[in-house]
Structures are given as structure tokens and as C-alpha cells.
Amino acid sequence: MTIPLPKLRELKEAVLALIRGPYTTKFPAEEPKIPDAYRGFPDYHEEDCIGCGACCNVCPSNAIEMTDDPNAAVRKLTICIDRCITCGQCQANCPTEKGILLGHEYDLTTYDRADLRQRSVEKELITCEACGQIIGAKDHIIWTARRLGPLAYSHPTLMLAALQGTAAAPRKPRGEKELTRGDTVRILCPRCRQEVSFLA
Ligand code: SF4
Ligand code: SF4
Numbered sequence: 001m002t003i004p005l006p007k008l009r010e011l012k013e014a015v016l017a018l019i020r021g022p023y024t025t026k027f028p029a030e031e032p033k034i035p036d037a038y039r040g041f042p043d044y045h046e047e048d049c050i051g052c053g054a055c056c057n058v059c060p061s062n063a064i065e066m067t068d069d070p071n072a073a074v075r076k077l078t079i080c081i082d083r084c085i086t087c088g089q090c091q092a093n094c095p096t097e098k099g100i101l102l103g104h105e106y107d108l109t110t111y112d113r114a115d116l117r118q119r120s121v122e123k124e125l126i127t128c129e130a131c132g133q134i135i136g137a138k139d140h141i142i143w144t145a146r147r148l149g150p151l152a153y154s155h156p157t158l159m160l161a162a163l164q165g166t167a168a169a170p171r172k173p174r175g176e177k178e179l180t181r182g183d184t185v186r187i188l189c190p191r192c193r194q195e196v197s198f199l200a
Contacts, residue, residue: 028107039086040105042079044121049099051075051123051137055090064090068134070127075137078120082113096143126161128189130179135161135189156185157193 017023025032034040056064056077063083068075079100090100108116123137135141138161145152145162152158183196 032106034104034106038104038106039088040103041081041084041086041108042088042090042100042102043119044077044079044100045098046121048096049077049094049121049123050096050139050143051077051121052095052140053077053137054093054095055100058089058093060087060089061085068125070125070132070134073125073127075123075125076120077123078117081108081116081119126187128192129186130183130188130192133189133191135187157187160185160187 053066053075056066061083063080063085065078065080066075067078086102088102091097091102094100110116123139126135126138126141127133128135135157141158141161145158148158152162179192179196179199181196181199183192186196188196
């Protein structure tokens with residue numbers, strides 16, 4: 001009787017497996033060794049996040065929720081890990097490159113999905129002094145102004161928001177009144193700025 005070649009190959013694999021031991025890890029009895037390039041789940045790093053919302057816009061699985069509260073002037077970004085596919089797009093598209101980073105976590109077992117929605121960051125919002133419309137996150141505007149350098153001084157909103165960040169520009173409340181040319185040097189949304197620009 002002749003043994004077919006495929007059977008011999010399987011026999012060889014079986015003997016080698018006995019000598020080498022199993023390929024699979026012994027998790028959860030033993031912690032597996034995680035390769036450096038492993039893409040785990042993301043988390044925010046508040047000091048490097050400027051609240052721009054780019055991570056939310058690029059997330060393909062809609063795993064990042066962004067809510068703006070104009071009354072409290074707060075933007076909140078929350079990662080819903082239960083929807084995350086660890087693609088790394090949020091990290092790759094973060095303008096500061098460090099606001100959101102993928103870690104090495106692999107085990108997020110839980111009985112409650114709400115446990116997986118605890119990763120969030122909150123940022124102060126800047127609103128239009130005339131109409132109250134949200135302009136953007138304060139840290140984002142300050143970051144943009146710093147990147148532009150002296151060019152930022154060509155745009156009053158950018159300049160004043162950046163100065164606010166350094167507390168160098170005390171502001172008087174504008175109050176409820178019609179826009180005038182005097183409002184040019186104010187923090188204004190694009191619509192109000194356009195209105196001021198066309199005033200006689
Ligand atoms: S700075 Fe990075 S982490 Fe923060 S909101 Fe923007 S893209 Fe997301
Ligand atoms: S890793 Fe991918 S799926 Fe997960 S939050 Fe970032 S962009 Fe979304």
C-alpha cells in the first residue's frame with residue numbers, strides 16, 4: 001500500500017507541531033506579545049487635540065460622535081469603540097498628528113456597550129459676537145493663527161481669537177444692536193463679516 005503525498009505532508013506538519021508547540025496564544029491564561037505595528041483602539045490626547053473635528057469627518061464607521069453646545073460653548077468628541085474598526089484614519093488625518101492615537105488594546109470585553117463610550121474630549125467653542133453662530137473650537141483657531149504667523153493679523157476674527165487665547169485682548173460686550181463698520185474688528189462668523197464688509 002502506498003501513502004498519498006498530501007497525507008505525508010500532513011503527517012510531517014503534525015510531527016513538527018508536536019515538537020514546536022501550538023501556534024495559537026494561550027490568551028486569556030497568558031498575555032500575548034503585541035507587535036509594535038499592531039493597530040489597537042484609539043484614544044484622545046487632550047493636550048494635543050485642537051477640537052477641529054477632522055477625525056469625526058473621516059471615520060468610515062461613524063465611530064466618532066461630535067456634539068456642539070452653543071449655550072455652554074462646548075464641543076464634545078466621543079469615540080464609540082463598539083463601532084470602531086481600528087482602521088487608523090482618525091490618527092492619519094489628525095492635523096496635529098497626536099490628538100488621537102491608536103494604542104495596543106485588543107481586549108475590550110464587556111457586558112455593557114456604554115462602557116465602551118467613555119473616551120471623549122471637550123473643547124471650548126468660539127461663537128460670533130453678533131449672531132451667536134458657532135465659528136469653531138478655540139484651540140483650533142489659535143492653532144491656525146499660530147501656523148499662519150503674521151498672516152493671521154490680516155483677518156480680525158483670527159487675530160482676536162488668537163489674542164483671546166493669550167488673554168491680551170480684553171473684550172467689551174457688543175450687546176444687541178445693528179452691525180456697523182465699527183464691528184469690523186470683532187469676532188464674527190463669515191456671514192456677519194460679509195455683512196459688515198458691505199456696509200457703507
Ligand atoms: S485635533 Fe485630531 S483628535 Fe482633535 S478633533 Fe482634530 S482630528 Fe480629532
Ligand atoms: S480607527 Fe477608524 S473606525 Fe476607529 S475611530 Fe478611528 S477612523 Fe473611526
